[in-house]
Amino acid sequence: MMAANTEDFVIVGAQSSDANEHIAKPALSFWQDAWRRLKLNKLAVISMWFLIFIMAFAVVSNILVPQKAANSFNSDKVGVYKNLPPNSGLPIPGWDGKIKAPGDNSATDVYASQGVPDGKKFILGTDNIGRSVAKRVIVGLRISLLVAIVATLIDLLIGVAYGVFSGWKGGWIDNVMQRIIEILSSIPNLIIVTMLGLLLGSGVLSIILAIAMTGWLSMARQVRNMTLSLKERDYVLAAKSLGESSTKIAIKHLIPNMAGTIIVQVMMTVPNAIMFEAVLSAINLGVKPPTASLGSLIADAQAMLQFYPYQILIPAVMLVLISLAFILLGDGLRDAFDPRASED
Amino acid sequence: MWKYILKRLVLMIFTLFLVITATFFLMQIMPGTPFNNPKLTPEALAQLKTTYGLDLPLWQQYLNYLVGAAHGDFGISFQYQNQPVSMLIGQRLPVSAQLGAQALVVGVIVGLFMGAISARNKNNKIDGVSGILSTLGISVPSFILGIILVYLFGFKWPLFPVSGWGTFSQTILPTLALAASPAAVTTRFVRSEMIESLGSDYVQLAKAKGLSDKEIVNKHAYRNSMIPVLTLIGPMAAALLTGSTLIEQIFSIPGIGQQFVLSIPSKDFPVIMGTTIVYAAMLMVMILITDILTAIVDPRVRLQ
Amino acid sequence: MLNNPILKVENLHVNFNTYAGTVQAIRDVSFDLNKGETLAIVGESGSGKSVTTKTLMGLNAKNAAIPDNSRLLFKDRNLLDLTENEWQSVRGNEIAMIFQDPMTSLDPTMKIGMQIAEPLIKHRQMKKEDALARALELMKGVGIPNAEEHINDYPHQWSGGMRQRAVVAIALAADPEILIADEPTTALDVTIQAQILNLMKQLQEETASSIIFITHDLGVVAGMADRVAVMYAGKIVEYGTVDEIFFNPQHPYTWGLLNSMPTTDTEVGSLEAIPGTPPDLLEPPKGDAFASRNVYALAIDSKEEPPFFKVSDTHYAATWLLDERAPKVTPPEKIQKRWAHWQEIQGQEA
Ligand SMILES: Nc1ncnc2c1ncn2[C@@H]1O[C@H](COP(=O)(O)OP(=O)(O)O)[C@@H](O)[C@H]1O
Numbered sequence: 001m002m003a004a005n006t007e008d009f010v011i012v013g014a015q016s017s018d019a020n021e022h023i024a025k026p027a028l029s030f031w032q033d034a035w036r037r038l039k040l041n042k043l044a045v046i047s048m049w050f051l052i053f054i055m056a057f058a059v060v061s062n063i064l065v066p067q068k069a070a071n072s073f074n075s076d077k078v079g080v081y082k083n084l085p086p087n088s089g090l091p092i093p094g095w096d097g098k099i100k101a102p103g104d105n106s107a108t109d110v111y112a113s114q115g116v117p118d119g120k121k122f123i124l125g126t127d128n129i130g131r132s133v134a135k136r137v138i139v140g141l142r143i144s145l146l147v148a149i150v151a152t153l154i155d156l157l158i159g160v161a162y163g164v165f166s167g168w169k170g171g172w173i174d175n176v177m178q179r180i181i182e183i184l185s186s187i188p189n190l191i192i193v194t195m196l197g198l199l200l201g202s203g204v205l206s207i208i209l210a211i212a213m214t215g216w217l218s219m220a221r222q223v224r225n226m227t228l229s230l231k232e233r234d235y236v237l238a239a240k241s242l243g244e245s246s247t248k249i250a251i252k253h254l255i256p257n258m259a260g261t262i263i264v265q266v267m268m269t270v271p272n273a274i275m276f277e278a279v280l281s282a283i284n285l286g287v288k289p290p291t292a293s294l295g296s297l298i299a300d301a302q303a304m305l306q307f308y309p310y311q312i313l314i315p316a317v318m319l320v321l322i323s324l325a326f327i328l329l330g331d332g333l334r335d336a337f338d339p340r341a342s343e344d
Numbered sequence: 345m346w347k348y349i350l351k352r353l354v355l356m357i358f359t360l361f362l363v364i365t366a367t368f369f370l371m372q373i374m375p376g377t378p379f380n381n382p383k384l385t386p387e388a389l390a391q392l393k394t395t396y397g398l399d400l401p402l403w404q405q406y407l408n409y410l411v412g413a414a415h416g417d418f419g420i421s422f423q424y425q426n427q428p429v430s431m432l433i434g435q436r437l438p439v440s441a442q443l444g445a446q447a448l449v450v451g452v453i454v455g456l457f458m459g460a461i462s463a464r465n466k467n468n469k470i471d472g473v474s475g476i477l478s479t480l481g482i483s484v485p486s487f488i489l490g491i492i493l494v495y496l497f498g499f500k501w502p503l504f505p506v507s508g509w510g511t512f513s514q515t516i517l518p519t520l521a522l523a524a525s526p527a528a529v530t531t532r533f534v535r536s537e538m539i540e541s542l543g544s545d546y547v548q549l550a551k552a553k554g555l556s557d558k559e560i561v562n563k564h565a566y567r568n569s570m571i572p573v574l575t576l577i578g579p580m581a582a583a584l585l586t587g588s589t590l591i592e593q594i595f596s597i598p599g600i601g602q603q604f605v606l607s608i609p610s611k612d613f614p615v616i617m618g619t620t621i622v623y624a625a626m627l628m629v630m631i632l633i634t635d636i637l638t639a640i641v642d643p644r645v646r647l648q
Numbered sequence: 649m650l651n652n653p654i655l656k657v658e659n660l661h662v663n664f665n666t667y668a669g670t671v672q673a674i675r676d677v678s679f680d681l682n683k684g685e686t687l688a689i690v691g692e693s694g695s696g697k698s699v700t701t702k703t704l705m706g707l708n709a710k711n712a713a714i715p716d717n718s719r720l721l722f723k724d725r726n727l728l729d730l731t732e733n734e735w736q737s738v739r740g741n742e743i744a745m746i747f748q749d750p751m752t753s754l755d756p757t758m759k760i761g762m763q764i765a766e767p768l769i770k771h772r773q774m775k776k777e778d779a780l781a782r783a784l785e786l787m788k789g790v791g792i793p794n795a796e797e798h799i800n801d802y803p804h805q806w807s808g809g810m811r812q813r814a815v816v817a818i819a820l821a822a823d824p825e826i827l828i829a830d831e832p833t834t835a836l837d838v839t840i841q842a843q844i845l846n847l848m849k850q851l852q853e854e855t856a857s858s859i860i861f862i863t864h865d866l867g868v869v870a871g872m873a874d875r876v877a878v879m880y881a882g883k884i885v886e887y888g889t890v891d892e893i894f895f896n897p898q899h900p901y902t903w904g905l906l907n908s909m910p911t912t913d914t915e916v917g918s919l920e921a922i923p924g925t926p927p928d929l930l931e932p933p934k935g936d937a938f939a940s941r942n943v944y945a946l947a948i949d950s951k952e953e954p955p956f957f958k959v960s961d962t963h964y965a966a967t968w969l970l971d972e973r974a975p976k977v978t979p980p981e982k983i984q985k986r987w988a989h990w991q992e993i994q995g996q997e998a
Pocket residue numbers: 664665666671673691692693694695696697698699700709711929
């Protein structure tokens with residue numbers, strides 16, 4: 001034992017020693033904490049950057065590749081330019097403008113055999129009337145994203161408003177509103193989308209509306225359940241007794257406290273909307289030709305799948321990657337918002 | 345219990361009534377009918393209208409349709425004249441039902457296994473692989489998977505037939521294409537339920553009783569994490585309906601989905617309406633069945 | 649009380665590896681548990697009580713690490729050397745545990761009778777029917793009315809108090825020598841609390857088992873325990889018989905706990921919790937961990953850890969205030985009253 005001096009035995013009382021200061025870790029706010037946890041999830045971070053890049057690209061591409069450039073084709077030269085395989089200009093097998101037709105032994109240089117002028121290359125090939133697949137995919141991506149994101153925003157508005165109203169009012173209003181959701185959700189989405197598609201005709205706006213009409217149900221349900229539990233919280237009761245208006249309480253207290261859940265739900269709605277856009281295209285209720293969407297590109301290329309698989313590959317891969325990124329980011333956000341899930 | 349089922353049936357019929365009414369009046373305002381073919385003479389047109397009962401006042405058409413629908417009679421197809429819609433649907437329904445049931449059963453069983461295995465191997469390689477597969481499974485729509493399968497097994501390695509319906513081997517690829525998504529959804533769900541269950545207080549108590557990990561999983565964790573899967577079946581069935589319309593088209597399967605898709609460009613309203621009603625009824629029956637099953641296997645759920 | 653330890657805990661350390669560093673949850677804990685006695689472990693939440701009990705059951709989280717010199721001696725073996733298989737024959741059989749929250753500790757999908765029968769099937773190799781018959785007796789033993797009608801009930805059909813009785817029945821099913829109860833009544837209403845505590849006491853008298861009773865509430869200790877160990881920041885800071893701890897407490901932390909305890913002669917309003925918060929176990933402070941909250945802290949407290957000072961053969965406290973060089977301090981008024989009472993008892997005994 002260390003030789004203690006008598007001066008060690010004087011009362012000094014409770015002191016906040018250095019060690020004690022250490023305890024007070026900087027108190028992270030909910031959002032900072034969630035952000036810290038999200039950053040630990042590599043897949044989610046990659047997905048987030050990918051989506052930011054894709055959306056920025058979609059916006060910028062309006063200047064680079066206008067609709068017209070992707071839609072127009074030279075009707076006299078369809079024979080020359082149609083169904084050209086992807087050509088990178090480099091001798092990479094499968095990406096050099098040569099294609100092996102089913103049954104053939106060796107690949108033929110399609111660019112040469114169709115008499116394409118020297119130096120003209122299509123990096124992702126052309127479609128059956130000679131339009132650049134690359135340009136059409138860029139436009140298709142833009143349209144699909146536009147449809148999905150606007151539809152999701154409408155879902156968000158309807159779903160949150162409906163859910164908060166139903167949960168906040170409670171009683172018979174809530175009861176009736178929940179029955180309506182129950183009835184609507186027992187009707188397959190496909191039917192609602194098809195009916196609205198038929199009614200509104202094809203076109204971007206009508207697709208957006210058709211998709212938006214189906215997506216808000218689960219958002220409304222979740223928001224309503226959270227409203228029910230939040231409205232019993234002290235701070236909400238306090239605001240209520242101070243005479244704050246319901247709208248103000250909803251905006252100031254309810255919605256911020258369920259923002260996490262809402263964001264995660266949005267991440268799940270977008271891929272669904274992208275998928276429904278493609279389904280509508282496949283059943284002839286999609287965008288009006290010559291406008292392209294990822295779905296319509298897939299549907300159009302499907303007939304020639306055996307011979308020109310590259311025409312379907314790129315739009316399908318884009319569609320899957322975008323859905324995947326939204327889902328991975330959604331998973332990451334859900335774990336980040338729910339500390340219990342990110343234990344270990 | 346019986347009282348509950350009766351109540352649900354009444355609600356179902358009411359919902360169906362709403363669906364029928366909505367579709368009927370929507371069809372009235374739909375642009376374009378197959379009758380505006382310029383080649384039709386006025387007499388032929390009138391003749392046609394009489395055949396389809398379109399010359400009657402609207403309310404009478406509606407009543408006739410309601411009464412017919414209650415008897416399973418959805419009128420006559422525009423496209424295939426003289427063919428009652430109910431017959432068209434009746435022929436094709438079993439095909440679609442078989443496809444949907446196969447996909448659902450395969451998907452749920454695969455999902456239960458993969459989810460349970462993932463949860464028990466949480467955060468190691470097996471879990472990682474199953475995580476990648478299930479995330480892909482929910483991000484690749486069934487029709488894209490269908491196209492991939494057609495390309496791979498139809499053209500590259502022709503191992504399975506890629507069109508038609510009748511033999512078992514013809515059902516393999518479409519079933520796989522459709523089952524992937526329910527399998528993925530179930531895997532993810534069971535995994536998280538099971539992880540929650542394995543971390544629960546009652547599993548701690550079971551450990552404190554001296555049970556082995558295997559006994560804990562078999563006697564406590566499985567049951568608790570599988571019962572909630574029933575709640576997924578309704579939404580999955582709805583997704584299957586959507587998926588199967590396209591899958592039937594891709595694999596040329598003579599189901600109601602294919603017919604539904606074909607009837608859209610030809611504006612065959614009686615077929616569209618009939619299919620809509622049948623779809624809605626099918627989904628509602630599915631949801632009711634899973635609710636009843638849940639009440640049977642989950643002691644906490646009381647039907648009322 | 650005969651000094652006949654059935655369990656000896658020696659130099660127990662438990663560390664948890666977390667992304668932020670190593671949490672030193674248990675820092676050198678030693679105690680004995682005698683046959684047939686009830687040892688209460690008290691302390692604020694976070695002091696390491698649950699980690700101690702989980703270690704005794706071999707149920708610590710996966711990120712726990714226990715150094716080799718820690719020993720848990722039970723029936724001539726060191727429990728820390730057991731394999732998972734050997735642990736399984738100890739758990740629920742020789743050492744059983746009652747958990748805190750009866751609302752979540754029963755399996756919602758299994759009949760309660762079966763949940764009580766499980767340890768019997770496992771450890772006594774009973775057939776299912778025999779085990780269920782015994783489960784019925786146990787249900788009656790823990791005071792479940794009309795047990796016959798309720799053996800096939802599911803947990804959600806029962807109230808919290810009834811469920812905790814079932815949890816007690818599960819723990820007692822295989823006649824364990826040691827029963828660990830980790831805050832068994834914290835989640836219950838006050839009246840139900842008393843019932844469960846009485847039940848445990850009565851069952852202990854019938855079965856002569858030893859109990860380790862964990863609580864953060866000294867109030868429930870008096871009627872239950874024979875001896876008390878006070879825990880703070882992963883260490884035991886004072887231990888003694890229940891009278892010694894209640895009426896002759898020496899550690900300022902024990903004073904604080906006693907002060908914050910509602911007694912019959914204090915009004916509810918005078919409840920004083922100890923100001924401040926326990927230290928971060930990622931970096932436990934040097935010296936006495938309680939120093940920063942201790943109004944009687946000495947200069948040495950922040951330099952050197954106090955050893956245990958003997959108060960009596962059964963009573964030890966780890967505070968420099970007991971060192972002969974330390975100044976005499978006057979404890980809070982309520983503690984002085986307790987000391988006065990202690991003098992009276994001692995006088996009577998002498
Ligand atoms: N698995 C774990 N990982 C990291 N820290 C843990 C773990 N389990 C317990 N702890 C820490 O150990 C300390 C003691 O906890 P516990 O024994 O539960 O306290 P109590 O006395 O309230 O029962 C706490 O600081 C707690 O945060």
